[in-house]
Amino acid sequence: xxxxxxxxxxxxxxxxxxxxxxxxxxxxxxxxxxxxxxxxxxxxxxxxxxxxxxxxxxxxxxxxxxxxxxxxxxxxxxxxxxxxxxxxxxxxxxxxxxxxxxxxxxxxxxxxxxxxxxxxxxxxxxxxxxxxxxxxxxxxxxxxxxxxxxxxxxxxxxxxxxxxxxxxxxxxxxxxxxxxxxxxxxxxxxxxxxxxxxxxxxxxxxxxxxxxxxxxxxxxxxxxxxxxxxxxxxxxxxxxxxxxxxxxxxxxxxxxxxxxxxxxxxxxxxxxxxxxxxxxxxxxxxxxxxxxxxxxxxxxxxxxxxxxxxxxxxxxxxxxxxxxxxxxxxxxxxxxxxxxxxxxxxxxxxxxxxxxxxxxxxxxxxxxxxxxxxxxxxxxxxxxxxxxxxxxxxxxxxxxxxxxxxxxxxxxxxxxxxxxxxxxxxxxxxxxxxxxxxxxxxxxxxxxxxxxxxxxxxxxxxxxxxxxxxxxxxxxxxxxxxxxxxxxxxxxxxxxxxxxxxxxxxxxxxxxxxxxxxxxx
Amino acid sequence: xxxxxxxxxxxxxxxxxxxxxxxxxxxxxxxxxxxxxxxxxxxxxxxxxxxxxxxxxxxxxxxxxxxxxxxxxxxxxxxxxxxxxxxxxxxxxxxxxxxxxxxxxxxxxxxxxxxxxxxxxxxxxxxxxxxxxxxxxxxxxxxxxxxxxxxxxxxxxxxxxxxxxxxxxxxxxxxxxxxxxxxxxxxxxxxxxxxxxxxxxxxx
Numbered sequence: 001x002x003x004x005x006x007x008x009x010x011x012x013x014x015x016x017x018x019x020x021x022x023x024x025x026x027x028x029x030x031x032x033x034x035x036x037x038x039x040x041x042x043x044x045x046x047x048x049x050x051x052x053x054x055x056x057x058x059x060x061x062x063x064x065x066x067x068x069x070x071x072x073x074x075x076x077x078x079x080x081x082x083x084x085x086x087x088x089x090x091x092x093x094x095x096x097x098x099x100x101x102x103x104x105x106x107x108x109x110x111x112x113x114x115x116x117x118x119x120x121x122x123x124x125x126x127x128x129x130x131x132x133x134x135x136x137x138x139x140x141x142x143x144x145x146x147x148x149x150x151x152x153x154x155x156x157x158x159x160x161x162x163x164x165x166x167x168x169x170x171x172x173x174x175x176x177x178x179x180x181x182x183x184x185x186x187x188x189x190x191x192x193x194x195x196x197x198x199x200x201x202x203x204x205x206x207x208x209x210x211x212x213x214x215x216x217x218x219x220x221x222x223x224x225x226x227x228x229x230x231x232x233x234x235x236x237x238x239x240x241x242x243x244x245x246x247x248x249x250x251x252x253x254x255x256x257x258x259x260x261x262x263x264x265x266x267x268x269x270x271x272x273x274x275x276x277x278x279x280x281x282x283x284x285x286x287x288x289x290x291x292x293x294x295x296x297x298x299x300x301x302x303x304x305x306x307x308x309x310x311x312x313x314x315x316x317x318x319x320x321x322x323x324x325x326x327x328x329x330x331x332x333x334x335x336x337x338x339x340x341x342x343x344x345x346x347x348x349x350x351x352x353x354x355x356x357x358x359x360x361x362x363x364x365x366x367x368x369x370x371x372x373x374x375x376x377x378x379x380x381x382x383x384x385x386x387x388x389x390x391x392x393x394x395x396x397x398x399x400x401x402x403x404x405x406x407x408x409x410x411x412x413x414x415x416x417x418x419x420x421x422x423x424x425x426x427x428x429x430x431x432x433x434x435x436x437x438x439x440x441x442x443x444x445x446x447x448x449x450x451x452x453x454x455x456x457x458x459x460x461x462x463x464x465x466x467x468x469x470x471x472x473x474x475x476x477x478x479x480x481x482x483x484x485x486x487x488x489x490x491x492x493x494x495x496x497x498x499x500x501x502x503x504x505x506x507x508x509x510x511x512x513x514x515x516x517x518x519x520x521x
Numbered sequence: 522x523x524x525x526x527x528x529x530x531x532x533x534x535x536x537x538x539x540x541x542x543x544x545x546x547x548x549x550x551x552x553x554x555x556x557x558x559x560x561x562x563x564x565x566x567x568x569x570x571x572x573x574x575x576x577x578x579x580x581x582x583x584x585x586x587x588x589x590x591x592x593x594x595x596x597x598x599x600x601x602x603x604x605x606x607x608x609x610x611x612x613x614x615x616x617x618x619x620x621x622x623x624x625x626x627x628x629x630x631x632x633x634x635x636x637x638x639x640x641x642x643x644x645x646x647x648x649x650x651x652x653x654x655x656x657x658x659x660x661x662x663x664x665x666x667x668x669x670x671x672x673x674x675x676x677x678x679x680x681x682x683x684x685x686x687x688x689x690x691x692x693x694x695x696x697x698x699x700x701x702x703x704x705x706x707x708x709x710x711x712x713x714x715x716x717x718x719x720x721x722x723x724x725x
Contacts, residue, residue, distance in 0.1 A: 014711070015703065015707040018707035022688040022702075022703065022706055023687065024688045024703050049714060050710050053710050053713050054682040056717065057663065057678065057682050057683050058682070058683055060581065060663040060664065060683075061661065061663070062576075063576075063580060063586050065572055065573065068590065069590060069593055069594065070565070070569075072590070073568065073601075076594070076598055077564075077598075077601055
């Protein structure tokens with residue numbers, strides 16, 4: 001950030017330059033001021049300083065609200081009188097008529113919320129959701145003191161400085177980062193081997209704008225394949241974080257291009273035709289991805305057979321624009337700013353042979369929907385979820401020892417459901433310890449354990465203490481893994497083990513460094 | 522936590538319980554069933570569309586995740602109460618930001634002392650200059666810098682620069698004249714720069 005502004009020889013004040021930025025001047029005055037600034041280095045410095053304030057503000061790291069927010073709003077809707085509705089309570093609450101109409105409301109809400117994901121008729125007409133019966137196992141009662149601890153040993157991890165950072169989902173020993181330099185002229189790409197310092201592997205041409213950014217999208221199945229998304233200026237105003245949507249035509253919006261590397265980040269190729277890659281999973285010469293294009297700026301499920309040069313759309317069910325818009329907003333935020341899954345967004349999981357594809361969609365007004373194809377995306381079926389109020393899904397493709405393993409969290413009662421057969425049947429898992437009020441999945445470890453994290457606010461600060469837990473298949477209770485920097489992400493490494501990655505920093509005083517890793521188990 | 526406390530002394534608590542019991546006995550759908558279903562579904566869609574905006578704004582204003590949850594809830598409940606009108610607005614987002622601004626300014630006023638304490642605490646993690654890993658701390662630095670601004674400066678700057686509200690709307694929301702809005706936005710930028718550099722933010 002520019003450190004000083006000296007006086008302009010023509011007496012133009014910083015306040016005037018701020019007003020120009022705010023469109024607070026009349027047209028003639030604005031025109032005069034612009035002409036002056038073009039020739040005045042002092043005023044240009046002030047203008048640049050205010051641009052930097054804007055850039056710094058829009059780059060602020062913001063937590064993503066989870067399902068708790070809607071759950072709590074929803075719980076209070078029925079207590080909260082609406083105005084100007086035919087069935088809303090009128091006049092005084094104590095009158096018999098008002099009470100009767102409120103009872104009607106309560107009945108309606110009970111029915112509505114009981115069938116929240118059934119509110120879209122078009123959804124049901126195209127995709128019968130529930131054809132299988134989830135098997136229900138009563139969960140044992142657990143007290144927190146009964147939990148045997150298995151303390152995970154955390155080690156600090158250098159990841160260099162990065163606008164965006166991601167561990168390869170295919171190999172937890174490898175991570176990638178990218179950062180735009182101060183002028184926006186270059187993007188540095190880092191590669192990190194776990195336990196070592198980050199190494200610069202490439203430098204790419206930047207967008208040329210100092211308020212651009214970059215985002216790393218690693219391949220879900222191949223550790224040596226990684227995409228970097230390059231963004232130019234976010235523009236001014238709503239194009240900032242919350243409205244970070246794919247562009248309308250190549251080069252005209254905030255996203256300039258995607259580059260892909262097939263050799264661990266050393267050499268890079270532009271992904272042609274303005275294709276934007278949100279998520280990808282490669283098996284041999286097949287790359288499954290959710291992509292955006294100039295013609296269809298909302299992400300679509302597609303497959304490429306030629307190293308991402310051309311794409312063929314896969315028509316997954318209910319691939320609606322609304323769902324895609326929501327997913328792209330949250331998905332991009334997740335990729336660019338928080339390494340943890342936000343709970344929203346399209347996700348793809350592909351089996352090692354490339355035939356089985358799971359596709360998670362967050363459908364507008366409906367909620368989560370999970371689809372599966374057993375023929376590489378040609379035809380699709382809906383996976384019956386254990387409830388209509390799922391807020392979190394994690395999946396792990398099959399290994400030599402296990403079939404597809406999928407777990408889901410119900411946001412209404414915090415019950416956890418897992419399927420060991422790709423979603424054909426579901427088993428309710430032991431309930432979380434009573435002390436846990438909210439928890440998130442970190443992922444499924446190579447040994448089949450589900451890793452979770454629970455965060456507790458420290459006093460009135462904005463700092464949080466995190467405890468990690470594991471749920472082993474067949475276990476009767478959750479096991480504490482001890483304190484963690486944040487909810488850990490879980491990735492497989494060689495030798496059938498996994499590695500946990502978690503972000504520390506000033507949000508958790510017990511883990512002041514920025515990244516930590518731990519071998520698991 | 523705060524929510525539970527509020528519900529606990531909610532005077533209509535017993536009535537709610539009674540309704541819920543009666544609701545569970547009722548099984549015949551009423552003619553309004555479809556209308557109410559649509560209304561709640563529409564409201565949920567509305568919520569989904571704006572939750573990140575409202576929550577993000579409140580986090581920027583309060584610097585506190587728990588407070589952002591509470592105030593987001595309050596904002597959306599007010600939206601529900603006025604939903605028939607809001608649905609017809611060209612810019613429901615501006616309505617939401619206005620409500621959120623009022624709630625945040627009230628909250629910040631009450632929490633002044635607590636937030637000062639937070640800033641002091643976080644200063645322990647003040648980044649040094651050239652260590653590249655430490656530069657990541659600048660993400661959190663913005664939060665700390667914002668908390669050092671006067672609440673109205675913070676609201677004006679964030680509404681203008683992050684949410685792109687027109688200058689006039691910022692003034693209307695804060696109930697001040699055009700001239701006062703100009704000064705407020707300019708001072709907010711200068712204050713932001715000064716505190717950012719003082720807390721160790723790097724020249725970009």
